[in-house]
Amino acid sequence: MLKRVPHTYVIIFLLILFCAVCTWVIPGGEFERERVMVNQTEREVIQPGSFRFIEGQPQTWEVHFYYSDWWGVLDYEREQID
Numbered sequence: 001m002l003k004r005v006p007h008t009y010v011i012i013f014l015l016i017l018f019c020a021v022c023t024w025v026i027p028g029g030e031f032e033r034e035r036v037m038v039n040q041t042e043r044e045v046i047q048p049g050s051f052r053f054i055e056g057q058p059q060t061w062e063v064h065f066y067y068s069d070w071w072g073v074l075d076y077e078r079e080q081i082d
Contacts, residue, residue, distance in 0.1 A: 028056045 032050035035042055 023056075027053055029053045 029051055031046040032052075033044050034047055035044050037043075
């Protein structure tokens, strides 16, 4: 008997939901960084032993739509038609 695998969108949705819930459980933190030259290229590297906890910023359920991006796409398409 074959077991059915959930649809791809269901798996992705559950993964996103899991990650959002983790923002309430896992404490936030950051490392101090410094800029160094490596092979004539400037790189930003982490300083060992400099980890510190910071105030958490849990995920919210607000959805922000950035209409300015879409207006730019629409203007570009309109210019191509004219």
